[in-house]
Amino acid sequence: MVNERQTYASMIWRQFKKSRLAVVSLFVVAALVVIALLAPFIANERPILMRHAGEWSMPIFDKASLTLSELDVIKDSSSGDLWFINPPIPFGPTTYDLDSVLSPPTKKHLLGTDGDGRDIVSQLIWGSRISLSVGVVAIGIAAIIGIIFGLLAGYFGGWADMIISRLIEIMTCFPTFFLILTVLAFVGPSIFNIMVVIGITGWTGIARLVRGECLKVRGRQFVHAAVVSGARDGRIMWRHILPHALAPVLVSVSFGVASAILAEAALSFLGFGVPASTASWGSMLSEAQEYMDIGWWLTLVPGSAIFVTIMAYNLIGEALRDAIDPNMKT
Amino acid sequence: MSESLLNIQNLTKGFPIRGGILGREVARVQAVRGVDISIDRGEVLGLVGESGCGKSTLGMLILRLIDPDAGKIIFDGQDITTMPQSKLRPIRKSMQVVFQDPYASLNPRMSVGDIIGEPLLVHKVTSSKERRDRVMDLLKLVGLNEKAYGRYPHEFSGGQRQRVGIARAIILTPKLVIADEPVSALDVSIRGEILNLLEDLKDRFSLTYLFISHDLKVVEHISDRIAVMYLGQIMEMFPASELCEARHPYTQALVSAIPVPDPDAKRERIVLKGDVPSPIDPPSGCSFHPRCPYAKDVCKSQEPQLDKYGDGFFAACHFIDEMKAHSVGSELASK
Amino acid sequence: MTLLQVRNLTTQFFTDEGVVKAVDGATFNLDKGKTLCIVGESGCGKSVMSLSLMRLIPEPPGRIVQGEIMFNDVQGERDLLKLSNEEMRRIRGKRIGMIFQEPMTSLNPVYTIGNQIGEAIALHEGGSNKQVKERTIRMLELVGIPAPEQRMREYPHQLSGGMRQRAMIAMALSCTPDILIADEPTTALDVTIQAQILDLMRELQRELGMAIIFVTHDLGVVAEMADQIAVMYAGKFVEVGTAQQIFNDPKHPYTQGLLKSIPSFEKGTEGKRLPTIPGVVPSLSNLPMGCAFADRCEKVKDRCRGEAVSEDPCNVGRLVRCFYA
Numbered sequence: 001m002v003n004e005r006q007t008y009a010s011m012i013w014r015q016f017k018k019s020r021l022a023v024v025s026l027f028v029v030a031a032l033v034v035i036a037l038l039a040p041f042i043a044n045e046r047p048i049l050m051r052h053a054g055e056w057s058m059p060i061f062d063k064a065s066l067t068l069s070e071l072d073v074i075k076d077s078s079s080g081d082l083w084f085i086n087p088p089i090p091f092g093p094t095t096y097d098l099d100s101v102l103s104p105p106t107k108k109h110l111l112g113t114d115g116d117g118r119d120i121v122s123q124l125i126w127g128s129r130i131s132l133s134v135g136v137v138a139i140g141i142a143a144i145i146g147i148i149f150g151l152l153a154g155y156f157g158g159w160a161d162m163i164i165s166r167l168i169e170i171m172t173c174f175p176t177f178f179l180i181l182t183v184l185a186f187v188g189p190s191i192f193n194i195m196v197v198i199g200i201t202g203w204t205g206i207a208r209l210v211r212g213e214c215l216k217v218r219g220r221q222f223v224h225a226a227v228v229s230g231a232r233d234g235r236i237m238w239r240h241i242l243p244h245a246l247a248p249v250l251v252s253v254s255f256g257v258a259s260a261i262l263a264e265a266a267l268s269f270l271g272f273g274v275p276a277s278t279a280s281w282g283s284m285l286s287e288a289q290e291y292m293d294i295g296w297w298l299t300l301v302p303g304s305a306i307f308v309t310i311m312a313y314n315l316i317g318e319a320l321r322d323a324i325d326p327n328m329k330t
Numbered sequence: 331m332s333e334s335l336l337n338i339q340n341l342t343k344g345f346p347i348r349g350g351i352l353g354r355e356v357a358r359v360q361a362v363r364g365v366d367i368s369i370d371r372g373e374v375l376g377l378v379g380e381s382g383c384g385k386s387t388l389g390m391l392i393l394r395l396i397d398p399d400a401g402k403i404i405f406d407g408q409d410i411t412t413m414p415q416s417k418l419r420p421i422r423k424s425m426q427v428v429f430q431d432p433y434a435s436l437n438p439r440m441s442v443g444d445i446i447g448e449p450l451l452v453h454k455v456t457s458s459k460e461r462r463d464r465v466m467d468l469l470k471l472v473g474l475n476e477k478a479y480g481r482y483p484h485e486f487s488g489g490q491r492q493r494v495g496i497a498r499a500i501i502l503t504p505k506l507v508i509a510d511e512p513v514s515a516l517d518v519s520i521r522g523e524i525l526n527l528l529e530d531l532k533d534r535f536s537l538t539y540l541f542i543s544h545d546l547k548v549v550e551h552i553s554d555r556i557a558v559m560y561l562g563q564i565m566e567m568f569p570a571s572e573l574c575e576a577r578h579p580y581t582q583a584l585v586s587a588i589p590v591p592d593p594d595a596k597r598e599r600i601v602l603k604g605d606v607p608s609p610i611d612p613p614s615g616c617s618f619h620p621r622c623p624y625a626k627d628v629c630k631s632q633e634p635q636l637d638k639y640g641d642g643f644f645a646a647c648h649f650i651d652e653m654k655a656h657s658v659g660s661e662l663a664s665k
Numbered sequence: 666m667t668l669l670q671v672r673n674l675t676t677q678f679f680t681d682e683g684v685v686k687a688v689d690g691a692t693f694n695l696d697k698g699k700t701l702c703i704v705g706e707s708g709c710g711k712s713v714m715s716l717s718l719m720r721l722i723p724e725p726p727g728r729i730v731q732g733e734i735m736f737n738d739v740q741g742e743r744d745l746l747k748l749s750n751e752e753m754r755r756i757r758g759k760r761i762g763m764i765f766q767e768p769m770t771s772l773n774p775v776y777t778i779g780n781q782i783g784e785a786i787a788l789h790e791g792g793s794n795k796q797v798k799e800r801t802i803r804m805l806e807l808v809g810i811p812a813p814e815q816r817m818r819e820y821p822h823q824l825s826g827g828m829r830q831r832a833m834i835a836m837a838l839s840c841t842p843d844i845l846i847a848d849e850p851t852t853a854l855d856v857t858i859q860a861q862i863l864d865l866m867r868e869l870q871r872e873l874g875m876a877i878i879f880v881t882h883d884l885g886v887v888a889e890m891a892d893q894i895a896v897m898y899a900g901k902f903v904e905v906g907t908a909q910q911i912f913n914d915p916k917h918p919y920t921q922g923l924l925k926s927i928p929s930f931e932k933g934t935e936g937k938r939l940p941t942i943p944g945v946v947p948s949l950s951n952l953p954m955g956c957a958f959a960d961r962c963e964k965v966k967d968r969c970r971g972e973a974v975s976e977d978p979c980n981v982g983r984l985v986r987c988f989y990a
Contacts, residue, residue: 221431222437225429225495226448228427230419230420231452240437244439488707522939551939591884591924593912605825
């Protein structure tokens with residue numbers, strides 16, 4: 001029977017849309033991405049745009065320029081040729097507002113401040129950059145390694161398969177989190193190291209998936225047809241096999257991002273994560289420990305942020321999985 | 331007599347069955363056992379047999395999708411039996427395939443234009459503009475709309491997909507096309523169109539076909555010569571137009587087992603007893619003897635050779651001279 | 666005696682793409698001990714037809730929207746569509762048996778053949794273990810499985826395709842049903858094995874006196890089996906008649922086209938072009954108002970597209986759904 005025009009991607013999208021929660025999650029993730037990208041414009045201690053003494057400038061890009069609090073002082077004394085636009089949240093993640101230390105949510109600090117007088121909203125927004133980049137880069141690394149190893153193992157079989165499969169088995173034997181901790185103890189904690197370590201410990205699932213998909217597709221007739229056409233191994237893997245594995249990999253990536261974000265938060269919480277001067281959701285939680293009894297907002301805010309983000313990625317992953325294989329749904 | 335395009339000598343292939351924890355070979359499926367075939371240029375050789383007789387394996391062997399255990403494949407004057415894949419690549423241009431299942435043989439993630447154009451791309455024979463034009467020409471030639479170019483396989487019916495598969499096979503104007511059950515998955519009313527198309531293309535591009543099928547009627551229609559395969563061996567070979575004269579008991583049983591679309595046909599039928607024996611442990615002597623109504627002692631012990639018994643007729647049977655063309659055949663011819 | 670009277674049976678599937686009219690107003694009679702062949706190409710609704718008779722349509726998305734299936738056995742006449750699920754369950758397997766194209770999917774791989782046949786017998790007939798076992802062996806003998814006592818201890822995967830189909834038939838016939846519905850039972854088999862199974866079915870029919878509804882796409886098989894034939898196209902019966910009528914005097918252009926498009930062994934036809942039916946089968950979810958075959962028909966006139974075709978507009982005396990038969 002002749003169906004109406006419909007590509008595979010649009011088919012998946014149509015199924016995906018059926019899950020309302022997943023669509024909401026997609027919006028949440030999209031909003032997070034926008035916030036993370038625009039963080040300097042949303043929460044900053046310097047004005048977005050300023051005219052002073054007849055000159056235009058964008059102080060947010062100039063670390064040496066005056067901060068808002070300093071400008072406030074000048075504004076009163078100067079002759080009036082001073083005009084600037086504030087960011088919506090006029091605090092950077094490391095702006096110490098010593099007048100309101102440990103302030104609960106107020107008009108000035110919408111979600112309060114921490115023990116050093118830093119604004120929580122601002123930290124949250126800047127922290128999302130860390131979470132997002134760790135999630136994406138780490139899983140990006142994992143996906144690249146996983147896809148390459150999976151293809152090699154599944155397509156060539158024999159020795160390649162034997163070695164890679166054993167490697168996967170060995171890797172999965174180690175509890176990943178402790179592996180990450182151990183490695184970080186050697187190389188020292190930094191965002192870059194965290195991303196790489198999560199990446200090179202997290203590829204096994206994807207490799208296994210790609211290998212399985214590869215074995216399934218390799219015996220199909222269109223692969224034979226490509227061989228008969230004279231196509232090289234690389235082309236067959238890339239054009240004929242990988243596209244079939246891509247959808248399940250996407251599901252795995254979605255779950256992977258969630259667990260990478262969680263891993264980063266946990267590492268930062270334990271003090272193995274990003275340096276204390278960089279705001280991340282995990283380090284916010286870590287600092288909140290000191291004020292557990294008096295500063296409820298200190299734990300609740302970053303905790304909810306982590307919860308919502310991870311939930312969103314997981315829901316997307318689940319909906320994608322159902323969309324790829326509608327028969328799996330009960 | 332024109333020189334043969336494809337010549338196969340004593341081709342043999344077995345698949346190991348592994349068992350136990352060490353994965354040792356415990357048995358071997360003897361899929362193809364010493365097959366000799368030659369196909370002349372411009373000829374259509376029909377290869378017919380029941381499932382598991384090794385006919386598809388033979389096709390895969392010729393295409394070098396799998397490697398033979400023994401024997402020789404000489405294609406267009408070159409021995410390709412053990413040629414490495416890298417050297418084989420340019421030769422593949424002149425040897426193409428059409429598969430049975432038009433659902434499995436087209437990559438569902440590629441557009442029809444990309445599928446048909448892929449052989450041109452991998453052999454870098456044309457620019458991308460020319461490639462597009464060639465694909466468009468071929469779409470028309472196989473009876474598809476030009477709009478099909480950007481569409482995906484799942485948007486087409488079985489017959490249309492098979493046309494796409496055929497277009498892909500002939501875009502490099504190959505010398506040999508191996509058609510492995512190309513119409514078996516199609517409905518009766520579509521089957522005729524695809525067979526007609528294959529014949530048109532054969533005349534137009536002077537192709538040579540190895541036409542593999544389980545359906546003797548289809549094979550008889552399209553072929554010049556027919557080879558009947560059973561348990562990995564060729565049992566009989568004869569000119570397609572002389573089907574009624576074929577004398578091998580297995581061929582006759584095959585013919586008589588085909589249901590005839592005539593409710594009044596009252597005919598004597600040879601119903602073979604039992605199943606096709608397992609190719610893991612083929613019978614001794616003539617592999618057909620356990621089911622053969624005429625089997626004698628010698629058939630159990632001695633393997634018959636494929637010998638000539640008439641002009642263009644070859645059979646592997648000890649008693650071929652005593653067999654006569656079965657009445658079923660002539661009865662069918664009169665119908 | 667008329668065993669089964671089907672009137673205006675209509676089964677539809679309600680999908681995202683719209684309503685699929687898989688079976689549209691099928692009407693036929695089945696006599697005791699006779700064979701009705703329902704013949705058609707893939708997607709014409711013939712399998713849905715056979716499932717509808719057994720009330721095995723997955724619901725949703727499918728539903729038998731209207732019609733009646735009057736079943737007339739020793740217990741009197743009743744409409745299968747009006748029975749409760751429990752009553753229907755008792756008819757399935759006991760009064761009406763069914764076999765499928767791929768026996769492997771309808772046999773449970775984790776039970777032995779003997780187990781499965783025995784279960785069917787025990788479920789409907791009861792009896793002691795010994796009786797059930799004896800009956801199982803008798804059934805396996807009946808369908809020509811050699812060494813039944815050993816074979817009954819084997820699992821489906823240990824049997825060849827032909828043997829599996831025999832086991833399947835044994836299971837379907839274990840309670841000597843009045844009707845056997847066979848949905849493409851030989852399509853997955855080789856010709857030599859197909860011949861065996863067809864022979865077996867005819868023999869069993871003679872012996873047990875059951876009626877057979879045989880669903881297939883293969884006109885050759887139809888000619889061997891059928892007393893009555895119903896040709897199905899796009900969800901509708903387009904022509905119904907006796908085997909002689911359909912093969913020797915087909916009236917509907919589709920039937921004629923089907924018969925012509927079979928390659929024959931006739932001498933001198935080799936290399937000649939095969940007659941074909943151009944075009945493709947229309948989608949069941951988007952059928953035209955008039956004749957569904959109009960786009961592929963040689964005799965098509967304006968009237969065919971604009972007007973629904975009744976069962977016998979040309980007064981042929983049997984169902985021929987064509988204005989110009």
